[in-house]
Amino acid sequence: MGKNLVQKILDSHLVSGKRKGGEEIAISIDQTLTQDATGTMAYLQFEAMGIPKVKTKLSVSYVDHNMLQTGFENFDDHLFLQSIAKKYGVYFSKPGNGICHQVHLERFGVPGETLLGSDSHTPTCGGLGMIAIGAGGLDVAIAMAGGSFYITMPKVVLVKLSGTLQPWVTAKDVILELLRRLTVKGGVGKIFEYGGEGVKTLSVTERATITNMGAELGALTSLFPSDAQTKKYLKMQGREAVWKPLKADASAKYDDVIEIDLSTLEPLIARPHSPDNVCKVSEIKGTKVQQVCIGSCTNSSYHDLMVAAAMLKGRKVHSDVSLTISPGSKQVLEMIAKNGALADMIAAGARVIEVACGPCIGMGQAPPSGGVSVRSFNRNFEGRSGTADAQVFLVSPETAIVTAINGVISDPREFGEPIIIKDIKRVTIDDSMVIPPSERPEEVTIIRGPNIKPLPKKEPMPDTLTGDVLLKVGDNITTDHIMPAGAKVLPLRSNIPAISEFVFEKVDKEFVSRAKEKGGGFLIGGVNYGQGSSREHAALAPMYLGVKAVIAKSFARIHRANLVNFGILPLTFEDESDYNLCDQGDSIELPDIKNRLTSGGKVIINNLTKNKEIKVKHTLTPREIDILCVGGLLNYQAQSSK
Ligand code: MIC
Ligand code: SF4
Numbered sequence: 001m002g003k004n005l006v007q008k009i010l011d012s013h014l015v016s017g018k019r020k021g022g023e024e025i026a027i028s029i030d031q032t033l034t035q036d037a038t039g040t041m042a043y044l045q046f047e048a049m050g051i052p053k054v055k056t057k058l059s060v061s062y063v064d065h066n067m068l069q070t071g072f073e074n075f076d077d078h079l080f081l082q083s084i085a086k087k088y089g090v091y092f093s094k095p096g097n098g099i100c101h102q103v104h105l106e107r108f109g110v111p112g113e114t115l116l117g118s119d120s121h122t123p124t125c126g127g128l129g130m131i132a133i134g135a136g137g138l139d140v141a142i143a144m145a146g147g148s149f150y151i152t153m154p155k156v157v158l159v160k161l162s163g164t165l166q167p168w169v170t171a172k173d174v175i176l177e178l179l180r181r182l183t184v185k186g187g188v189g190k191i192f193e194y195g196g197e198g199v200k201t202l203s204v205t206e207r208a209t210i211t212n213m214g215a216e217l218g219a220l221t222s223l224f225p226s227d228a229q230t231k232k233y234l235k236m237q238g239r240e241a242v243w244k245p246l247k248a249d250a251s252a253k254y255d256d257v258i259e260i261d262l263s264t265l266e267p268l269i270a271r272p273h274s275p276d277n278v279c280k281v282s283e284i285k286g287t288k289v290q291q292v293c294i295g296s297c298t299n300s301s302y303h304d305l306m307v308a309a310a311m312l313k314g315r316k317v318h319s320d321v322s323l324t325i326s327p328g329s330k331q332v333l334e335m336i337a338k339n340g341a342l343a344d345m346i347a348a349g350a351r352v353i354e355v356a357c358g359p360c361i362g363m364g365q366a367p368p369s370g371g372v373s374v375r376s377f378n379r380n381f382e383g384r385s386g387t388a389d390a391q392v393f394l395v396s397p398e399t400a401i402v403t404a405i406n407g408v409i410s411d412p413r414e415f416g417e418p419i420i421i422k423d424i425k426r427v428t429i430d431d432s433m434v435i436p437p438s439e440r441p442e443e444v445t446i447i448r449g450p451n452i453k454p455l456p457k458k459e460p461m462p463d464t465l466t467g468d469v470l471l472k473v474g475d476n477i478t479t480d481h482i483m484p485a486g487a488k489v490l491p492l493r494s495n496i497p498a499i500s501e502f503v504f505e506k507v508d509k510e511f512v513s514r515a516k517e518k519g520g521g522f523l524i525g526g527v528n529y530g531q532g533s534s535r536e537h538a539a540l541a542p543m544y545l546g547v548k549a550v551i552a553k554s555f556a557r558i559h560r561a562n563l564v565n566f567g568i569l570p571l572t573f574e575d576e577s578d579y580n581l582c583d584q585g586d587s588i589e590l591p592d593i594k595n596r597l598t599s600g601g602k603v604i605i606n607n608l609t610k611n612k613e614i615k616v617k618h619t620l621t622p623r624e625i626d627i628l629c630v631g632g633l634l635n636y637q638a639q640s641s642k
Pocket of ligand 2: 065099298356360
């Protein structure tokens with residue numbers, strides 16, 4: 001029987017397990033990437049493993065998130081990252097070189113290889129035909145140490161594209177259409193493999209917009225075949241040597257097929273506060289807007305910014321709108337600076353900000369109170385922009401720019417003639433901001449500022465877990481709810497005691513003091529608990545505050561893995577309606593839990609306050625149970641290397 005592309009790449013990287021739906025498999029990782037906000041922890045964890053040099057084919061450490069330097073913390077962390085990269089064989093992409101996913105696509109991605117990144121948008125490189133997966137920093141640290149990455153074999157879904165995009169309809173509208181159809185939990189336990197005739201019509205950067213935002217579906221990853229478009233892109237980057245053709249066999253089978261006729265799509269928009277709250281732009285046009293932002297790892301390629309500049313040329317940003325533009329990489333910025341497109345943006349009144357994640361993660365450019373912000377980004381979770389009551393909408397750069405000019409949400413199809421950007425043969429190539437590792441690692445001293453605190457430790461799991469329900473939350477809680485980001489909190493990513501003070505800050509201001517007073521306890525969650533970012537701080541900081549287990553209706557993949565990695569037990573209700581049997585403040589116990597987990601026995605919760613027994617279940621593999629029993633993956637690694 002023929003194989004699909006996912007099966008081909010997984011088979012060439014399979015270390016153990018059977019590639020059968022629902023089974024745990026281990027795969028080898030060729031490349032890793034980290035970014036600064038998750039990277040400090042990942043390298044502290046790598047360092048703790050005592051391995052002299054990374055064992056991957058390539059590991060790159062990027063600085064793109066914590067770029068605002070309002071105190072010593074962020075720059076200190078950059079220096080730590082640069083020095084530790086130098087010592088351990090990691091390439092270091094300096095602040096200003098670009099957003100990790102954009103730069104990795106441009107300079108490092110290789111069709112057919114595997115990439116593990118400590119950022120949920122790592123699947124961007126799926127646009128090049130890689131299996132690129134987002135994970136917690138500790139999983140990435142283990143991959144750098146040569147360890148395998150464990151996944152539960154997902155379903156492979158073919159997204160069959162036909163037709164061609166109509167003028168002013170873009171790759172962003174393709175992924176918004178999928179989010180509209182499938183919702184933010186529609187991709188859990190799945191990989192989306194794109195195929196069909198329509199694939200040929202999409203460039204690599206368009207494909208990367210789609211695979212990038214596949215993260216919002218909750219998917220393990222998304223990928224495209226490697227074809228003539230891939231070759232053209234790699235050639236442009238002076239990297240045609242790494243190209244190879246890759247596609248599914250004609251007789252390949254899939255678990256499911258979704259069909260999209262590109263010709264029928266219209267400009268779409270995700271309304272507050274979720275990327276799946278999608279409607280047609282035409283349905284809400286006319287809404288007044290205070291801010292428009294172009295950029296992020298989803299939409300800040302050379303093509304995206306050239307279209308934006310061409311639309312702005314000779315026009316002005318509306319007097320009531322603040323337009324920010326953050327290019328995705330130095331390469332893009334340098335090229336638009338050289339060809340004059342940047343001047344057109346500046347002349348139109350755009351605020352050109354640095355090459356970084358910036359407003360996407362609330363690192364500056366927070367919208368005004370109750371303001372409407374229209375962004376070419378990928379996430380619009382409540383409060384993520386830095387303004388609690390802001391209304392953030394997600395669109396293509398085309399829709400964003402016409403909106404910035406008109407001052408109200410506008411349909412780009414009413415803008416005028418479609419804009420064609422001339423193909424380029426060669427981009428500007430200058431890797432001078434990527435610092436190679438040292439040839440004399442023994443001479444490198446790691447620079448450790450006072451913000452960098454040691455990793456917290458966790459004790460092995462006791463026989464019975466007891467405590468109070470510290471908080472009960474609803475469906476689709478994001479890691480931005482659990483562990484907020486933004487300019488104030490992000491600088492504390494390498495200081496767990498300090499960052500713990502902000503856990504659930506935007507949900508319940510009393511959470512931290514309650515957790516401390518009670519000496520820890522339990523969390524109750526709804527559906528898709530922990531969706532969004534890969535930040536392991538959303539598990540590490542609750543662990544530090546004594547959270548012992550999270551009982552939810554269901555979990556998002558990366559967060560569930562992070563909980564296990566840090567020794568917090570993820571359980572789900574056997575009967576979802578039992579969610580109603582636990583309330584904040586209830587005293588509960590998980591009797592004989594360790595024994596029940598290891599012996600495969602029934603796991604129950606006794607709600608001592610309500611005098612009720614609640615049946616719960618888990619999807620933990622034997623390996624994950626061992627990890628939980630010893631108090632997390634670091635302890636497990638230390639024991640297995642003895
Ligand atoms: C995000 O987009 O939410 C982030 C910030 O890039 C996160 C990583 C982090 O929290 O540091 C992600 O996507 O994983
Ligand atoms: Fe950065 Fe935003 Fe992309 Fe996350 S989603 S990596 S914050 S640009």
